Amino acid sequence: MTRFDAATPAERRKLFAEAIAAHRERGSPFATFEADADASALATGDGSDGSEAETGASDRDDAEADDPEELPPWIQFGDGVLNLDCTESELDDLKSVLGEFPAFKIDDITRPEEAEGVNVRVSALADPNRVAQCVDRVFREVYGQHESFRAWVAAV
Template sequence: MTRFEAATTRERRKLFADAVVAHRNRGSAFLTVEADYDPDVDGEDAPAPWIQFADRTFNMDVTDDELEKLKGMLSSYPEFRIDQLESPETAEGTNVRITARSDANRLAAFTDDAFQTVYGRDEDYRAWVVAV
C-alpha cells in the first residue's frame, strides 16, 4: 500500500479493500480507518469516527442513534451479524463488534456505507487508513 487516504466512493472502497488485503497478508493485529472530523456532524467534543477490522470482526463505537442506524444498515449485509454490544457506565455510547466473513470488496463496501449511513458522512467525505 502506498496511499492512505481517499475522498470519492470508488477511491475509498479501493483503498479499504487494499487495506484489508494488506492487513491479511501482513497478519497484522488490526486495521483502522478514520473519517475526517466534521464539526457539523460530530459536534464540538466528539472525536472523528473510526472503524477497526481484525480477524473477521469489525469494531466501532456508536451512540444510541448510530446503533439504530447500524442495525438498519445490516439488513443490506445479511452475512454480517452483531456479536457483542458493550456499554460501559463510564462511556457515552456502545462498542459494537460485528462478525463479517466476506471478501475484501464486500468489507470495503460495508466500511464505506457505515461511515455514510451510521456516522452521517456525505458522499465526498475523506477517509484515512491510519493503521494496517
C-alpha cells in the first residue's frame, strides 16, 4: 500500500479494498479503518454535511458528543469478519445496513459490563470490493459520517 487515507466515497472504497488485499497478502491479524478525528466531531448533527437528517444516522448521546476524549469510529477486518463497537441505537442502524448486504451477517454481539455499548462481529465473506462498500456505508449510515469524511487505514 502506498497511501493510507482518502476523503471521497470512491477513494475510500478503493482504500478499504486495497487494505483488505494487503492484509490478506501479509497474513496480518487484521486491518483497522478509522474515521478522521476531526470528521467525527462533524458527525454529531450540527446541521452541516454530517447531520443526521442528511445521513439518516441516529442521534448520538449528548454526553458522547461533548466528550473530548471520545475516539473516532473504527472498524476492523480480519479472517472474513468485521469487528466494531457501537451504541444500541447504532446497532439498529447497523442491522439496517447489513440488510442490504446479504453475504454479511451478525455472528456475535457482546455487551461488556464495564463498558457502554456493544461489540459486534459480522461475517463478511465477500470480495474486498464488496467489503469496502459495506465498511463505507457503516461509517456513513451507522456512525453518521458526512459524505466527504476522511478515513484512515490505521493498521494492516
